[in-house]
Structure formats: C-alpha cells, structure tokens
Amino acid sequence: MKRFVAAERALRTAAPHELLDAVRAALLEQYDARSVELYMADYGLTVLRPVSVPPHTPEPVSVHNSPAGRAFGSQRPYLEEGRNGPTRLHLPVSVRGDRLGVLSVTLSRGDVARQWEPELAEIANVLGHELIVAERDTDLYLQARRKDRLTLAAEMQWQLLPGRSCSRPEYDLAAQLEPAYAIFGDNFDWSVTADHLMLYVTNGMGEGIEASLLTNLAINALRNARRAGISIADQAALADQAIYAHYQGRCYLSVLMFDFDLTTGRAVVVDAGSPRLLRLRNGSVEPVDFDAQLPLGMFEETDYVAQDFHVEPGDRLVFVSDGVHAVASPKGEAYGDEALTRAVQATRLLPAAEVPRAILRELTGHRGGAVPDDDALVVCLDWRGRALD
Numbered sequence: 001m002k003r004f005v006a007a008e009r010a011l012r013t014a015a016p017h018e019l020l021d022a023v024r025a026a027l028l029e030q031y032d033a034r035s036v037e038l039y040m041a042d043y044g045l046t047v048l049r050p051v052s053v054p055p056h057t058p059e060p061v062s063v064h065n066s067p068a069g070r071a072f073g074s075q076r077p078y079l080e081e082g083r084n085g086p087t088r089l090h091l092p093v094s095v096r097g098d099r100l101g102v103l104s105v106t107l108s109r110g111d112v113a114r115q116w117e118p119e120l121a122e123i124a125n126v127l128g129h130e131l132i133v134a135e136r137d138t139d140l141y142l143q144a145r146r147k148d149r150l151t152l153a154a155e156m157q158w159q160l161l162p163g164r165s166c167s168r169p170e171y172d173l174a175a176q177l178e179p180a181y182a183i184f185g186d187n188f189d190w191s192v193t194a195d196h197l198m199l200y201v202t203n204g205m206g207e208g209i210e211a212s213l214l215t216n217l218a219i220n221a222l223r224n225a226r227r228a229g230i231s232i233a234d235q236a237a238l239a240d241q242a243i244y245a246h247y248q249g250r251c252y253l254s255v256l257m258f259d260f261d262l263t264t265g266r267a268v269v270v271d272a273g274s275p276r277l278l279r280l281r282n283g284s285v286e287p288v289d290f291d292a293q294l295p296l297g298m299f300e301e302t303d304y305v306a307q308d309f310h311v312e313p314g315d316r317l318v319f320v321s322d323g324v325h326a327v328a329s330p331k332g333e334a335y336g337d338e339a340l341t342r343a344v345q346a347t348r349l350l351p352a353a354e355v356p357r358a359i360l361r362e363l364t365g366h367r368g369g370a371v372p373d374d375d376a377l378v379v380c381l382d383w384r385g386r387a388l389d
Contacts, residue, residue, distance in 0.1 A: 003030040004119045008126050016134035020051050023103070023127055031116055033105050034086055038093070038127070039068055040101040040144040043158065044180035045357050048072060048102055051144045060147065068102040073354065075099065077117050081110040089113045091124035093131070097167025097174075099353060100128050146181070153184040153212035160219055162190055165353045170262045170386050171197065175379040176356035178323075178363075185211035186321045186375035189219055191226060197260040198226060201275040201379055203321045204253040218243055218253045218296055232257045236270045236296060236304040243297025252297040256290075256319060260311070263386045268306040272296055275377075276325050278337075278344050280316040285341045288317075313385040318344050318355065323374035324363055335363060355380040 007026035014022035020038045027033040039048035047060040048068050063069045071078040071090035080088040087110045091103045103124040107113045165174035177183045185204035204215040221239035254273020271290035279288050294302050327335045343362045347355045356378035
C-alpha cells in the first residue's frame, strides 16, 4: 500500500504535461517496472496512440486486434505474458466509464504482474482522473488522441462534448460521431444529478463552421436553461428563442431531449426534429415515435410540450441522427429502419460503449466505404434502473 500511496502522490503533484513522466518514474521505483507507456484512444476509436516526445515514440496499436486493445475493449487488465521473461500488463485508463486509453506496464515476470495487478489498476484509475484535469492546462493529451488533423468544425464539436461514455449503477451511456475528424453539425450532451439523467441528441443543419457554430449556440443555450433548473419543455423554448434571435429562421436545429428519473425509469421527452430512437426490449427491436414538434429556431416563440416515456430494466435505447437513418448505398437505397433494426440486433451482446462504433462500421459497409455526405451520430443507453431497498 505504501507503494500505491507514493505513486498516487507523484501523480497528484505532477505538472499537467508531466503525468506520464511521473507515473513512469513512480512505477519504475516502487514496482520495479521495466517500462511504462500510455496510449490514448484516437477520436475515431480505431487506434491507441502513444503519449510521447521524440525520439521516444512507440507506434500506435490497433483498438481491435492488439493486447492493449483487448484491455481497452473489455475494460479489464490484460496480461501479455512472456516466456520466462518480461511480462506486459495492459490497464484500462477510464473515468466513470469514459474510456480514455491504456497504461502498459512491463514487469519482470508474470507472477509479479499478477501480484501487483490490483494496485496498478488503481494507479491507472488515478491517472485517468488526473488526465481529465490536466487537459484544462495542456494540449499534450488531446494531441495524442488525433491520428489525423481535425477540421476546425470538428475541433469545436469535440470540445463541446461531455465525454464519449458514462457509467452509473442505473445505466451505461455511450456515443460516437463520424466522420470523427471532420464532423460539423451532429452532437450530444448529458448531465446527471442524484435522481435524474438529462440527455440531448442534436442534429444541426448546414455544413462546416456554420453548422458547428449553430450547434455550439444551441447546446450552450440548452445548458444555460438546464442550469437554471427549469423543465425540458422550457429549456427547448428558451433555446429556440436564442437560435431564432440570432438566425431569424435561416438556420435551425433538430433535437431529441430526455429527462429520466433514475428511480422510476419514467421520463419526459421533447421531440423537436429528426433524431430517431430504437428500443431493444426482451430481444425485440422497435422504433419509438413521439409527437414531432418544430426544430429549434425555425419560428419565433415556439411552445414545446413534453411527452411521457418509460424505460424498464434491461432496455437498450439506440438514438441515431439522420446521417445514419437516411444515408444511401451506392444504389441509392436508404439505410432505413430495417437495416437499423438488424444492426441493433447484431450488436445486442456488446457492451454499450462498443455499440455506437459497431453500428457505424455497419453503416460504412452499407455506404460502400465512400466518404460520408453527412454527419452520423449513434448514442446507446443501457438501462438497469435503481435497485429498490
């Protein structure tokens, strides 16, 4: 335990840009590690990229078929054991379900790795929290996440997001945007309190910077209203006014808004536009339709009405933007409800964090690998509900 305390103290006191140096020095000294590497998941969730400064530059590794990728996907330590020699222990680096990357530690032998695995897993957890804080003060870890250059619109959109996944006893929540390095209009947001989860899935019109600016205005207007403690129907109305005041109806934004009660599973919903919802319950997939209302900012002073909805333990909710639902194949066939239903069924055994990327891979196959004409957003919510005392 003294070893763990020393390593934790080293991370807590390290400068933001020196977290890797701090954890490496601590693990070499306290656990006799041979080497330590930190890999960050890229924006497209295809590779794990090393945090490094030349000339110490390891190669990126695949998320899908590498030992580090196995730890990232399973969110459990993975032991890459050598024959009578050094052994690598790959440890997921996550914060409350938000998967950031992997810490890979080389130790002298497999038995040593197994002995220290619980403490090293806790150190990786501490490192994750420190990374989130450090990103306020340094670009080092954000730069490590990109294998290509982000467009300016994509930069704005990724900085707007709350994270890519979130876990609590009542639910698992995850989302992914494509094209990851050139996204412009689609977005999502969530906020949780002791008893409620609020979730927004948005689809802004337009392309490039203009679409990103519209989404930034809308999300911040919704957050401003939410943080004032008002209902989601009034949140929608205030955001609608903010968007109309700026664009005078020239631009508008579709949004699907939920306020879930974590104790009962009851929710109130505002459907203002194009995002779709599918529900997987007891092995069956069905679309869920609400009374559609006007997108935010289309007309002046629109009133919005909340509708009732209920989720049950075991439900999986999959939200998609029209860049998923309406995308066309090379023959002009829309992806549509049938293909979406098959994709949700095909991914039913995957954890929520893996579902958005898996559905987007299916979409790429339907599209024929062509560069997408529109953003694509998938959000997955696995609902367990709150156990009653």
